[in-house]
Amino acid sequence: MTSDDVRSLPLRERKKLRTRRALADAALRLFTEQGFDATTLEELAEEAEVSKSTFSRTFPAKEAAGIEAEAELWTAFLATVEADTLTGPVLDALHRALAAALDGLDDTWDARFLATRRLAAAEPALLRYVEHHRAQVKEQLATLLAGKLALDADDLRLHVLAELTLTAFSIAGRAWVRAHGAGARPALQTALTGTIHAVPASLDLTA
Structure with a gap:
């Protein structure tokens, strides 16, 4: 917020x-x-x-107190998705919602998220809790999408989209953390755009 x-x-x-x-x-x-x-x-x-x-x-x-910065992002993301009227390709809509959620986080979030990720890398219990939390977010996201798109909650496309969206952020976030948050949040947003765009490009990749 x-x-x-x-x-x-x-x-x-x-x-x-x-x-x-x-x-x-x-x-x-x-x-x-x-x-x-x-x-x-x-x-x-x-x-x-x-x-x-x-x-x-x-x-x-x-564990939940230790990953609060991570949880803040996903709470904001789910709230944004819930409030939005989805239009166009759903992956693009989810990217917009995630970008908006990132933009809406307070000025202290960057430093707190970086500290959280460094700590989780050194503490297996926190890393497991992060994965547990993200699994819950994926299920909540798939359920939200099912309601908005009038699809069955078990529709595999919804779960694939949820997985891809969170994975795209995970990849972008890891690169940003490795760079010690260089470029601040705009750099994270740029990295996220790159990973989201890589999703359809990767599906078209042939050998």
Whole structure:
């Protein structure tokens, strides 16, 4: 969410978002400093100055707090797809939705996402949770598309499109992270455009 979006929310919701961000930031700091396994829920809650029960109401597991930057992107993406009226080739529509979701994330997201990906690369539990989260996003995306396109939820084309969209971002994101975020978000958007365009081109590839 942008800063303007946050300011437009009721006070109660703004407080919830601040608590969520504080816990996610604490998770990144502590996981980086002392390791994922060595960090307890009690330490995370204390670092963010909230109770353990508040943590449990905010995140289902400490892994979820550690990948919050990743989750923010996919939450924004699914919300954008849900709000959009799909027109034209669906892959192009999904690219537009993902690009819009990226543009709408706040200015701190780049640094938080880079830190998250570096941490996940060193912590197998977080990497597994990222994959688990993305699997859920793919299922949610396929279900959304089924409703919008009046297709059966089991239609393989929907699941292939969901897989291709998230894979395209994954490839673009890995290259951007390896470059330490050089070029900031515009560079990530350019990389995403390249990977999306490579999807149909790769299907036409012959030997």
